[in-house]
Amino acid sequence: MNVETLVSERYAEGAKAVQEALCCPVDYDTSLLKMLPTEIIERDYGCGDPSRYVREGDVVLDLGSGGGKICYMAAQIVGEQGAVIGVDMTDDMLELARSYQDEMASKLGSDRVDFRKGYIQDLALDVSALEQWLAQNPVKDLAGMQALEQWKQRQRADSPLVEDDSVSLVVSNCVLNLVAQNDRAQMLREVFRVLKPGGRVAISDIVCDEPVPQHLQDDAQLWSGCISGAFQEKEFVQAFLDAGFVGVAYDKWESEPWQVVEGIEFRSVTLVATKPSRQDLYDGGDAVLYRGPFSKVEDDLGNVYCRGDRTAVSRRTFELLTSGDYQEHFVGMSPAEEINNGCFCKPAGTLRPAAETKGASHAGGNDSGGCC
Ligand SMILES: C[S@@+](CC[C@H](N)C(=O)[O-])C[C@H]1O[C@@H](n2cnc3c(N)ncnc32)[C@H](O)[C@@H]1O
Incomplete structure (x- = not known):
């Protein structure tokens, strides 16, 4: 089973009923929770509160938006001029988040949250459009596979799920650790692509103090439970630097580990970083x-x-x-x-x-x- 299927199956269960094992205690801004439906608050599988970094007027992208909690919190801060996009790959999570969209729009005074189906390592690919295309063009042979690849390339170029330079803040809550190791560099290149120059990231996630041995990474429960896929604490920072970000910093660092497995500490952190501007390097004195x-x-x-x-x-x-x-x-x-x-x-x-x-x-x- 590939990583996406494994993770999606676990979080489809989490969308239908609360999974205690997936919950990490978080100190949210309670004033922003008042407006949220209880079901959304309860089906929370985050490990931090990146909504604290949202500013009025921001266009926010939430990677792995789950039940929509961070999106609906951010929507209260961005106001009429801002917007919030949540991207997730799991149908049940999208369904849960969307089921409160009308109710939240009337409470907020406008519909400023949009949930899109996609993979955070391929933010140009519109997975709902892909599913529709596949329903009409089932792949049966090599020619079908080539047609599929061509369609995907065209779709990414002509109508990307999230456009280049379109977002002012990318947030995420306990998701990056779930992405397959081989897809991580591409995921951060995608985050860089969609951010406007000068745009920011605020990523709450789990990091570990030592490298995780292969046998723990191969443990499906530990991986999908946001533990054994954790970035090692130095690697996490380096991954953002390698993608071209500047001002990379641990803004929040939980001193108490959330879990300790075979002596390795797994803790919640929030990392912030900035996409540099493209302004010329001129000397203005x-x-x-x-x-x-x-x-x-x-x-x-x-x-x-x-x-x-x-x-x-x-x-x-x-x-x-x-x-x-x-x-x-x-x-x-x-x-x-x-x-x-x-x-x-x-x-x-x-x-x-x-x-x-x-x-x-x-x-x-x-x-x-x-x-x-
Ligand atoms: C631990 S939950 C966190 C959900 C939400 N951020 C929260 O705070 O409750 C992980 C979510 O990320 C989604 N996810 C994991 N890997 C993903 C990927 N590669 N692309 C898109 N969504 C992904 C899962 O479907 C799930 O909804």
Whole structure:
């Protein structure tokens, strides 16, 4: 049996009746749960609360949306201008989530949640459309297989389930660990593809402190129970860096393990990361000052920022370091007059003389209007 079938069968059961063994205690924002049907709250197989990262106006994609709890929580935050897409491969889970869609739309004041059938490692493939096509074109031979592959390629290109650069936040709650090892790099490339430049991810999942031996990975109950497919804690971070994300960080780390199997600790974490912007690397005369408390820090591109130094940065790096999760660590400084010195080609770590940014606006600080 392949991994998807194994996992889908287990969660189809979880959609029909609560499976205690799959429940990991989570401290949700209870104000967002008030509006949710009890059945959705009970059939919760998450291990964290990525809805905490949603902002008003976001277009949110929930990978492995299950009964729809995180989608319906996020829908309350995104408001009228935002939207929420839930992708899941299990029919019973989609049916459960969709069964409350009208009720939730009337409570929210608009229908801003859309549940789509798909695989999170292939977010372009519309699995409902594929099923319809297969019903009309059953594959009986090699020619049929080729026609199927051609149809899939065309469908992905012409009407992808989730379009390129269309989402501002990707969330997920206890799902990535269920994806087959061989599909994981593609899954993260897909997450990268669908995010807008500057878009964010907030992934709650299970990680382990040591590599999981093969015999535990082969245990169907442990795998489908969100245990033996867990990423090792360093590999999880590296997988996002390899896919091109920056600002990759463990924002939440449960000190108590959820499970311990053969001495390996499995715990719930929430990882955040950002898709870098595609803005040109031009020199707008900007600098950032690293606040401390460490003597220096190094970003994922190898640039080093020493505490207290006005370090010259490109406009793209400036915008990254003075927003999102970085901004509490840096003070941003820009020239009073907008300038463009052309391509940013200073060696990493070049300092910017104070005279060049004096009297400028200071971004990312809590000292607006003051001077540093
Ligand atoms: C542990 S449950 C979590 C559900 C939901 N996120 C929650 O917080 O309750 C895992 C869900 O992910 C879905 N899933 C697992 N692997 C998937 C994949 N490769 N593609 C799409 N959905 C997947 C399952 O069908 C199931 O609904």
